[in-house]
Amino acid sequence: MSTFTRSSTSTSTGSTSDGKNGTMNGTTTEATRRPRLSGMTWLVWRQHRAAFWTILAATALSVAWIVYQRGQLVDFLDGYGYPGKSLDEAGGKFQQYNDAFSFVSMGLQAIPILLGVFLGAPLIAGDLENGTAKLVAAQSMSRTRWLATKLALAGLVVVVSTGVLSAVFGWWWNPVKSEVTVMDWMSGEAFNNTGPVPVALTLFSVFGGVAIGVVLRRTLMAMVVTFGFTVAVQVVWSYSIVSLGNAVTITTNKGVMGENGSPSLPRGAYEIDYSFVTGSGDLVGFGTCSGSQTDAARQACLDKADVVGWSVEYLPMSQMSGMQWFGASILFALTAVVVAFLFFWGRKRLV
Template sequence: MTTTAHLGANGAGSAASDRGGAREPDGRGRLGGLAWLVWRQHRLFFGVLLAAVAGGAVWCAVLRGRAAGFIAAHHIDGCSLISLVPRCDGTQEAVTTFRNTYGSDLQLAEMGLLLLPVLIGLFLGAPLIARELEAGTDKLVLTQSVGPLRWLAAKTALPALVVLTATTALSAVFAWLWQVIGDEVSGSYWYSTLGFAVLGPVPVAYSLLALAVGVLAGLLLRRTVLTMGVTLGAMVLVPFALKQLRPYLMPIESAEFGPKESAQLPDNAWLVGQGYYTRAGDHLSMEVCDSARNYESCLRGHHAAGQYMDYQPVSHHWPLAWIESGIVLALAAVLTVIAFRVMRRRHG
């Protein structure tokens, strides 16, 4: 049975009673009645999350040191398997060895951060309110002096603070690792599904969204397992939708290459479209002549003058990350407001 059933009239219960003089004069524990109760109820998940932060930070620091030593010893900083940088000539073997040695560790770190928002939504956000409503323990709390909005605020504020702190720390540590191991040398670029989703503010924003989705779904559905399913679905659907929108969150740049030029962008540029341009300046798709018997004759018939490539440069990475994170945080804020309105409508 949840400790909610032990609440007293002032919102703090027997579990928050004085032990060794730790009780404050106003009758609350050190964290306050409701906040202390929320900590008690979810201390296992909070402990696991904070331990993951500590372990992840140590692991990333060790990996960064080893990878930096390899890169410096083989002079492959900024080099890829096929590079336009003259100083990277003859480094393909060293780059291949680096990727074979450290690539799996980098992917493991990326997968951990990618799954973190989903795990937060499933095992913290979904049960946070749904478990109380399913067990009926919320009724006892709301018959006391604790108002429904204050109860909901207490139930969500502390988890949100813990999630914000933990995910920000992990994201910062991973970005520190990425400075050495990311992009060209590892072949895991900033614009990849894994790379973009785990850098900067993106995992922090999605973690807070997962918490908000779980809270609102639990409030509406009142069943823990069903809420977990809805939360999982939302945390798959929303990132997928924003991934389709991501290339267009900032103006796309375009490069044109003449018929005798090699059509190739810098290694860290995100190619989002390519084709042929005509003498009139029109753009044709790469497949415009796929069905033609004579490919070159077809291109001449369309007056193709060369190739073009639409792309997002690496300088757009952080603006794109902040824009997407802003969209996600705005969605989380809207869901939170809806949750409080639902609570107010139900309980006045």
């Protein structure tokens, strides 16, 4: 009896204290354990790990390069004396920084297209084409969970990569944000690469590509169609940006020539339209009387047309953030519709 008791005590003590250093080793083992993917999450990550790691690695390299470029830009601005001195006077000295902005912004604008084609389109279309989807449907895991895991992991990678790139690119651009000569804030290279817009555009493009792949069930065909879809999204979006803001109008009534020339706008304002205002309040084109050869002849022409002032419509730069969130909310809503369609379609036809 005493022998059994001692053995049990020894065994129990050994399992918890491991002799002299047992407690420390046991605690260390527990402390060094790290969470690992398991089950369906592990399976989906392993299946697409090449694409996921490529995206994350490319993001890390891009961030490092942008951080370096930002340091170079700040050093130049400090040495040049900005904002005390206008960048218009810098001439070719600032051209390399403009070129860097153009190069990076072009690459960032291509991300929704690239990820839509190479991540979204094959994500499920490949499984439907090679029969993996049927194998999944035969297992204990439901098709809904399989689809949800695929979309969640792909969406997480997209949000992390585009969100980080958006934040770092905006941080790089911020010191010269008000300079139209660097990047006009209403242009795609600025508006589409900062704030929530790149995240929303890329998510919609990727999940749109997934939906195309689910319907077509052929990887190559889905990639081709997704390319056309993502390009069309970019084109439609670029024409819709202006409509996201609330235009401000300035009108004058003291003539349009000499000291009464075009009214000044706030710094960084985006001009939408210039028109002349007549005495009756009507608007006439900016080119009215432009063919007159002398100022006197032009003034006579303007008097005949009863032009009394300017009407200038513009968007202030202060609206940029609100416009981006409004546009992104529309894209997020469209993405939610696509996801709902995927689950509706997947419940019966995703085999």
